[in-house]
Amino acid sequence: MTQRDGLAGKWALVTGASSGFGVEFATLLAARGANVILVARRREPMEQLAERLRREHGVRVVVEAMDLSAPDAAATLKARTDAQGLAVDVLINNAGYGLYGDFHEQPLARVMNMLQLNILTLTELAHRYGREMAQRGSGHILLTASLLGFQAVPGYAAYAASKAYVLHLGEALHAELRSRGVAVTVLAPGAATTSFGDVAGQTDKGTLQKLMMSPRQVAEIGIAAMLRRRASVVAGFRNRCIVFLNRLMPRALQRGIFRRVMAGDV
Numbered sequence: 464m465t466q467r468d469g470l471a472g473k474w475a476l477v478t479g480a481s482s483g484f485g486v487e488f489a490t491l492l493a494a495r496g497a498n499v500i501l502v503a504r505r506r507e508p509m510e511q512l513a514e515r516l517r518r519e520h521g522v523r524v525v526v527e528a529m530d531l532s533a534p535d536a537a538a539t540l541k542a543r544t545d546a547q548g549l550a551v552d553v554l555i556n557n558a559g560y561g562l563y564g565d566f567h568e569q570p571l572a573r574v575m576n577m578l579q580l581n582i583l584t585l586t587e588l589a590h591r592y593g594r595e596m597a598q599r600g601s602g603h604i605l606l607t608a609s610l611l612g613f614q615a616v617p618g619y620a621a622y623a624a625s626k627a628y629v630l631h632l633g634e635a636l637h638a639e640l641r642s643r644g645v646a647v648t649v650l651a652p653g654a655a656t657t658s659f660g661d662v663a664g665q666t667d668k669g670t671l672q673k674l675m676m677s678p679r680q681v682a683e684i685g686i687a688a689m690l691r692r693r694a695s696v697v698a699g700f701r702n703r704c705i706v707f708l709n710r711l712m713p714r715a716l717q718r719g720i721f722r723r724v725m726a727g728d729v
């Protein structure tokens with residue numbers, strides 16, 4: 464498997480590598496022989512992960528602890544990897560978070576911070592690393608969007624809109640970059656057992672609790688789709704059914720249903 468994947472000895476950069484999906488992405492890539500660069504704010508969990516990946520898979524691991532919501536974060540990260548002579552062949556653009564609640568009740572600074580991370584830094588990383596991949600004629604980029612990016616979601620208004628951006632950006636880049644040898648894939652997970660809900664401030668999960676997938680399941684689906692060079696993938700059969708049924712519904716009904724599901728009313 465390692466030989467055919469062609470990932471052995473390549474460098475993969477994973478953002479959001481201190482918890483949730485990012486830990487699983489890094490683990491799956493290291494298991495395929497890729498060296499990994501772990502990026503998030505919390506250094507300690509990443510150092511522990513790095514230790515485990517070196518021990519279990521014999522790969523090289525670099526830890527970059529930084530706040531990716533800073534406006535200059537993408538440029539700083541690129542400069543750091545360049546300074547170490549690391550050519551990134553796989554970019555897992557995954558760091559992000561949500562804010563649950565009425566838009567106007569959320570502190571504006573938090574909303575702007577979330578958009579900076581979920582949209583602007585993600586875009587800049589895709590541009591800076593993707594450009595080099597295109598020049599080399601090879602590479603993979605995986606963007607973590609969300610099931611919530613397929614329709615408007617009251618309660619997650621700005622977050623869902625940010626993930627609609629990620630979904631559309633990624634699918635368009637897939638079409639633009641495929642002839643340059645770069646595969647861009649969007650992963651759209653539904654609810655999963657990570658810190659996402661706690662960070663977002665969503666306490667009552669209702670039906671969502673029953674739809675939860677494990678972060679390992681989600682990451683496996685994402686990596687498999689990325690290696691198959693797919694444009695996008697919705698994680699899990701039930702989530703794919705939701706996206707399919709959504710298309711058959713008037714948009715007002717979509718957002719009515721999602722409002723109730725997010726509020727834990729159904």
Ligand SMILES: NC(=O)c1ccc[n+]([C@@H]2O[C@H](COP(=O)([O-])OP(=O)(O)OC[C@H]3O[C@@H](n4cnc5c(N)ncnc54)[C@H](OP(=O)(O)O)[C@@H]3O)[C@@H](O)[C@H]2O)c1
Pocket residue numbers: 478479480481482483484485502503504505506529530531532533557558559560561580607608609610651652653654655656657658659660662
């Ligand atoms: N779990 C779900 O239900 C779900 C569903 C759909 C989509 N998603 C998306 O999946 C992605 C990963 O989330 P997750 O579910 O794995 O949640 P998670 O466990 O909370 O992980 C989020 C990761 O992003 C990092 N991060 C957050 N803010 C950051 C910042 N300012 N700078 C650098 N790193 C930052 C966190 O690290 P630090 O805190 O150490 O910085 C952490 O490693 C996100 O884009 C999320 O929107 C999640």
